Amino acid sequence: MNASGLIERPVSWVALAGFMGTGKSRIGWELSRALALHFVDTDKLITRVVGKSIPEVFAHEGEGYFRACEGEVVQRVTRLEHAVVSLGGGTFVHEENRQVLLSRGPVVVLWATPETILARTRHSDRPLLRAPDPLGRIEALMTEREGAYRQGTIHVNSDGRPSEEIVEEIIERLWNYQDAVYEGAFAGVSND
Structure with missing residues (x-):
């Protein structure tokens, strides 16, 4: 906190993108706590609104319906203030979603190797990994x-x-991002 009692944070809105199993939900939750922001997981939001799990949505309505739900959720979460938003793995891949998100604020992309992703998702029921060769599917x-x-x-x-180290790096890089945005906003403005 600063002298005025306000929490100092580099941003009041940030989204986390990346492939499934890179840690978006866990890191997003921990980042939201560190920055004193609300946490929103778009996949959980979709399942709450639709009333079905993501595998059920894929099985009954299809991937197209799920992606349409994602697009609607992106429109909603970009109107939020004071939030860390964890995106589903495919959300940022779609051009319209990507442009809306990037115009709202910074998007942190988490990366991991295919082997790490397979280890983290091995026991999940993710529809996109239902394949004879899940590692090959992840790589593709x-x-x-x-x-x-x-x-x-x-x-x-x-x-x-460790997640704490990742969160610390993200916060440091968000401060650098904010400094660059601030400096860019005042580039060309003279004190004359």
Whole structure:
């Protein structure tokens, strides 16, 4: 806190993107606590609104319906104030979602190796990993999505690191981001 009693934080809104299993939900929750912001997990929001789990939505309504729900949720979460938003793995891949999110604020992309992702998601019921070769499927999807993920504002590796260390790095990089935005806003403004 500063002298006025207000919490000092680099941003009042940030989103976390990246492939499934990179730690978006856990890191997002811990980041929200560290910055004293609300935490919103878009996948959990969708399941609450639709009343079905994500595998059920994929099975009964299809991926197209799920992606439409994601688009609606993106519109809603970008109107929030004081929030850390954890995005589903495919949310940031879609151009319209990506542009809306990037125009709202910084998007931190978390990265991990395919092997780490497989280890973290091995016992989940994720529809996109229902394949004879889940590691091959992860590698193919990561390659397919990499170009979109590279458009994020900040990139952080989550492989084999304690969550506290990852959160500290994100906060430090958000301060650097905020400093660059502030300096850019005043570039060309003279004191004459």
